[in-house]
Amino acid sequence: MSDGTVEQRLADLGLTLPEVAAPLASYVPAVRSGAHVFTAGQLPLSSGELVATGKVGGEVSAEEAQAAARQCALNALAAVKSVVGTLDAVRQVVKVTVFVASTPDFTGQPVVANGASELLGDVFGDAGRHARSAVGVPVLPIDAPVEVELVVEVD
Incomplete structure (x- = not known):
């Protein structure tokens, strides 16, 4: 990127890369795998705590869920860095999958997913443009409202 390192860009946005969240299972x-890194689903953990709990469209507003998706994306970037050593190795964000634990009548999953997508665009520019799925689900681990997984191409 012409604006310096990816982590400097995160700092310019007022963000810091968190520690990699410990897996909840096996x-x-x-x-x-080759030129791609696949992340596990990342929950909206910050300092070991969920930033929100419950269902989007119920206890969690779309705006809160969007912020949670942004936190998930930061956690996913930390997971990518743990494998490749530096986020500067990311050539392209290929695919983003966003799971939204939502009430049956909530249909704003794409708006929630924008929290992750916009962060990736802000951080990587054109290399952050990606294919995406935004899926409503009945429940996520530990009552998280959002879970995000990434596929990125790396050097």
């Missing part, structure tokens, strides 16, 4: 936070 898996690893991210795996590299």
Whole structure:
């Protein structure tokens, strides 16, 4: 990126990369396969605590869920870094999948997913443009409102 390192860009946005969240079960936070890194689903944990709990459209507003999706994306970036050593190795964010634990009548999953997508665009510029799925689900682990997974191409 012409604006310096990816982590400097995060700092310019007032963000810091968190520590990699410990897995909740038998898996690893991210795996590299060839030129791609696949992250496990990342919850909106900050300092070991969920930033929100409950269902979007119920206890959690769309705006709160969007912020939670942004936190999930930061956690996913930390997982990517744990595998490749530096986020400057990311050539392209390929695919983002966002799961939204929502009430049956909530249909704003794409708006919630924008929290992750916009962060990735802000951080990586054109390399942050990606394909995406935003899926409503009945429940997520530990009552999280959002979970995000990434596929990125790396050097």
